Amino acid sequence: MNGHDLISAGFKPGKGFAQLLAVANDLEVAGYSPELIFEQLRLHVPVEPEPIVLRTNDIPFGDFLKDSVDPTNAYQVANYAQVVTHMDALMRVPTLKGGAIMPDACPSGSAIGTIPVGGVVAADNAIHPDMHSADVCCSMAITVFKRQDDPKKVLDVAQAITHFGPGKRAKSFVRQNKDLIQLIGTFADNSFLSGLEGKAEEHFMTQGDGNHFLYLGHLESTGQLAMVTHHGSRGLGAGLFKRGRQFAQKSLRGSRIPPHQAWIVADSKEGQDYWAALQKVRLWTKMNHFAIHNTVAQKIGNAVDQQFWNEHNFVFQRSDGLFYHGKGATPSFAGFSPDDSGLTLIPMNMAEPILICGHMNKPEALGFAPHGAGRNMSRTQYLREFEAVTPEHIDVRFYSGTPDLSEMPGAYKDAATVAAAVTRHGLGNVVDRVLPYGSIMGGEFRWKHRK
Structure with a gap:
């Protein structure tokens, strides 16, 4: 033979x-x-595994953006077309069992099939780093104070103690927080976090740039002073994301899955480690929010009446076993986290009220709500084609000293339209609003100009 x-x-x-x-x-x-x-x-003869490929057809996804689009507005029409194009391609990923786009959805990245901001997907036994974003656990946190106070004085104190953008805190300063040091001490046992201890220390009590902010206002219902912060896990989360993405892409090397859609098998050793790392970064981010809030409360001598928070760039596992990835989408289902208060925060822009919503768990939306009022165009396009107007009826401040004009309210979708869609579609039950006094934002930093 x-x-x-x-x-x-x-x-x-x-x-x-x-x-x-x-x-x-x-x-x-x-x-x-x-x-x-x-x-x-x-x-x-060894059995050759079937190559992992995308589906030939997409699966349906919930669309809560379409009926908010003004057909006479070319920017809104173009934004919607791009979002749908990305979602159509995204829903061909074989791990995904469902998806949805929120009323504030906008594109995020040029690679076809990139999950939009305002996108949600449910994955079976898979965690997709690119589908929870590099800004891991970007989130909102609120403190409601017991007594009234001069808002200007409070914003002055907040501006003095907070820190936006690049740069670090002194380790001697952050090491006074014993809970932080205890949490960081667990990083060495996790391959995705080991070596990131320095980032966790240096970036504690700092906030991001761009659309991240510290917002001061009062509750519409009671008039109580309220402070809201918006930021993620800074360099710590960015480091975790980079490692998770690299592992996901390496493990699917040789498949026909685009790199930005790669995943970590959730029930593998690495998947369990990555899930555990996400939970630790979540704890760090919550700690970071409320360290800022509690320091302000201490400085102004005002007691805390209520605090809660919620993530909008994260992964949540529900009772059906699926992993729900929200990128710029706010969970609106009971028990989305161990410390779920039953409420979620949906900001719009620096000049508009922040919505406080009770959960609605809309099935077609996979149990999610918007995270704010997304953009209809890029920052560059907005600055090129529109006049950026700073609102005069609120106290607007920029940490860097130089306004970031791409963050003006006109750069975002109409807040009233997004808020109406939340109610119309039953995505969240608006139970109160934080009416604005003013905001501190990062502003333009030198590194942006160099870039």
């Missing part, structure tokens, strides 16, 4: 072919018929 005989029987030349031929000849000498020889050889 020779190699041609094996090829005619369906065996492919390559690694191990010579060994198969040697076995065939031994069996032939032993008196086996060709049919029995080929049957035995097939038991020795």
